[in-house]
Amino acid sequence: METRIRLLLLSIAVAACSGCASMHWPWHHPKPDAASTASAGTGDVDAPPPSVIEPQVERRQVKVPKISAKDIELGAYYGELSIQDFGAQPVEGGRLDYHISEDLFVEATYGRAKGGRTSYELLSGNVQLLSDAERRFTYYNLSLGYNLLPGEVFIGRNLAMTSALYMIGGIGNVQFAGDQNFAVNFGAGFRVLPTDWLALHIDVQDIVFKSNDIGIYQLKNNLQATIGATVFF
Amino acid sequence: MLALCALSLAMTPARGAHELLQLFITQPYLELHTGPGRGYPVTQVVARGESVDVLFRRTDWFKVRTERGVEGWASAGELTLATLADGTQFKVNMGDRAGFASHRWESGVFAGNYAGATLISAYGALSITDNLKLEVGASQYTGNVSDGELAEIGLAHVFMPEWRFSPLVDLGTGYRWVQPKATLATPVDRSDEVGYYGAGARFYLTRRFFLRGDFRKYVVFTRTNENEVNEEWRLGFGFFY
Numbered sequence: 001m002e003t004r005i006r007l008l009l010l011s012i013a014v015a016a017c018s019g020c021a022s023m024h025w026p027w028h029h030p031k032p033d034a035a036s037t038a039s040a041g042t043g044d045v046d047a048p049p050p051s052v053i054e055p056q057v058e059r060r061q062v063k064v065p066k067i068s069a070k071d072i073e074l075g076a077y078y079g080e081l082s083i084q085d086f087g088a089q090p091v092e093g094g095r096l097d098y099h100i101s102e103d104l105f106v107e108a109t110y111g112r113a114k115g116g117r118t119s120y121e122l123l124s125g126n127v128q129l130l131s132d133a134e135r136r137f138t139y140y141n142l143s144l145g146y147n148l149l150p151g152e153v154f155i156g157r158n159l160a161m162t163s164a165l166y167m168i169g170g171i172g173n174v175q176f177a178g179d180q181n182f183a184v185n186f187g188a189g190f191r192v193l194p195t196d197w198l199a200l201h202i203d204v205q206d207i208v209f210k211s212n213d214i215g216i217y218q219l220k221n222n223l224q225a226t227i228g229a230t231v232f233f
Numbered sequence: 234m235l236a237l238c239a240l241s242l243a244m245t246p247a248r249g250a251h252e253l254l255q256l257f258i259t260q261p262y263l264e265l266h267t268g269p270g271r272g273y274p275v276t277q278v279v280a281r282g283e284s285v286d287v288l289f290r291r292t293d294w295f296k297v298r299t300e301r302g303v304e305g306w307a308s309a310g311e312l313t314l315a316t317l318a319d320g321t322q323f324k325v326n327m328g329d330r331a332g333f334a335s336h337r338w339e340s341g342v343f344a345g346n347y348a349g350a351t352l353i354s355a356y357g358a359l360s361i362t363d364n365l366k367l368e369v370g371a372s373q374y375t376g377n378v379s380d381g382e383l384a385e386i387g388l389a390h391v392f393m394p395e396w397r398f399s400p401l402v403d404l405g406t407g408y409r410w411v412q413p414k415a416t417l418a419t420p421v422d423r424s425d426e427v428g429y430y431g432a433g434a435r436f437y438l439t440r441r442f443f444l445r446g447d448f449r450k451y452v453v454f455t456r457t458n459e460n461e462v463n464e465e466w467r468l469g470f471g472f473f474y
Contacts, residue, residue: 064317065252069290100472101440102270102292106342142342142353150270162268171344171353173373179414180373180380182351196289196296232291 073097073199075230077111081207083137083176084220086115091137091224097145105145107168111224112138115176130213134178137222139207141185143170153192163192168205174222177213184208187224193232201228253286256297256315256323263315265305269294277305285315293327328441332473334395335363341445341471347383348451348463350376354383356471363394368403381411383451385429397437404430409453426454431465441472 074096081091093111100106115135121127149165169186187205194200207222258279265277269291277299279285285297285307293309309325316322326332343354356370365388372383387405410424431449438444446468453461 065254067254067287067290067295071290071292099292100442102294142355147270150268150272152268152273160267162270162273173353173375180375180412182353182375 070197070232071099073099073230073232075199075201075228077109077201077203077226077228079203079224079226079228081111081113081137081222081224083113083115083222085118086135086137087117089113089116089137091226093226095228095230097230102150103147105147105166107143107145107170108140109143109172110138110140112136130177134176137174137176139172139174139183141170141172141183141207143168143172143185145189148188161192161194163190165190168203172207174207174209177211179211179213181209181211197232199230199232201226201230203228253288253298255284255286255318256312257284257318258282258315260311260314263307263311265297265299265303265307266294267305269296269306271308273306277303287312293325328473330395330397330437332441333397333435333437333443336360336473339366339471339473341469343445343447343467343469345447345465345467345469347372347374347465348376350374350380352465352467354467354469358389364391365389366391368405370407377414379411379413381409383407383409383427385427387429389433391435398434399436400432400434402430402432403447403449409451423456425456425461428452428454429465435471438470441474443471443473445469445471 074094076092076094078090078092080088082088091111091113093109095107095109097105097107113136115130115137118129121129145166145168147164147166151163151165153161153163155161166189167187168189170184172183172185174181174183185205185207187203189201189203189205191199191201203224203226205224207224209220209222210217211220212218258281261281263279263285264275265279266273266275279297279299283300285299288296288298288304290296290309294306295309295312296304297307297312298304309327313323313325337360338358339360340357341355343352343356345352345354352372352374354370354372356368358366358368360366368385368387368389370383370385370387372385374381374383385405385407387403387407389401389403391399391401393399406426406428408424409427429449429451431447433445433447436444447466449465449467451463451465453463455461
């Protein structure tokens, strides 16, 4: 019985040893066979390429910071508005511009002035054609502008400022003499930028509308000259 | 004027306060102009392999600072040849047909006619999908009999947003305020709810621009027995961003 057990254990040990020989242990380095040695020696092009070390470096992820776009101008202006028949009066207003391209921009303006007395009122004494509230001249314009002559302005030797002479035209509304009127505006302006964020403007525009405030329909031309400042953001 | 000064002080850019984008020049050289326009003279060049920091953008021009601290303006077209630090191409959205088909916001202005009166109108729209837009508009009209304003909100469905000429239909509601001319016997200001439906079309022009025309029928829910029906047509231009 004892002899049988010994025989069994011995046969298991022999089988295990023969199995180990076919396994690839880390310390086991098989010798290159003769064929591969020969091909390596002769530089055979059909041989598999030598293995390359795979880089373990991951590609750097760049976080792209947002580039701020300074295409919007916001500001105010002040000047003189010649209200037809009602004299030249101070005008003040605000403007909002959006620059679509280096050539084109859109502009929204809102302005107000107060009409003076007509020549007829001045000459005839105590006649009042319009009430005080009706003399308020308020308008808004939606315009498209074109930078016709972009350029630079130089002050002295060391200071150069970008500038542009632009044409502008649009449509809008005028409230005057207790009435709303569809208006067309057109004109030209000059913009100079002392810094990248500040612009100074000189503008001349004509605001034209049809009115029947004296009983007959008339085309009213209201010329306006203003200076202003805007901030780019 | 004081308020403007305060505003301008508040708007002064805080240099170095935020991280700047660094771009590496891969073309032979990058030209730097003295101003944001094609006609401004080139006074500096940045050589291949050097980098620039992008300070800000104005329309299609970028104000950049070189490694030597020189500032100048580079065009978007040239800067798209530069790469980021990870080697990928720098991309600039300058507005194209793909943007026309698919964008988040759009706005525009119109001139037209509302029930015989001259109309000025402006609108803004948010794209829910490429086809469906939520639109908000404000209009003012001036007529011989009355003046008025309209404020409306509605939905517009663009049928083929990827087409250069893309038709649309719209439906919405709003309010109308009327101020009859003072020459009428009993001028009474009034406001009424309105509903509208209509059809129109958009036509892509260039960059971010497109033309748009609309024809609408307005039903004004008046306090009298009969509702008022008015027609409106308008034509204008819009831009998307």
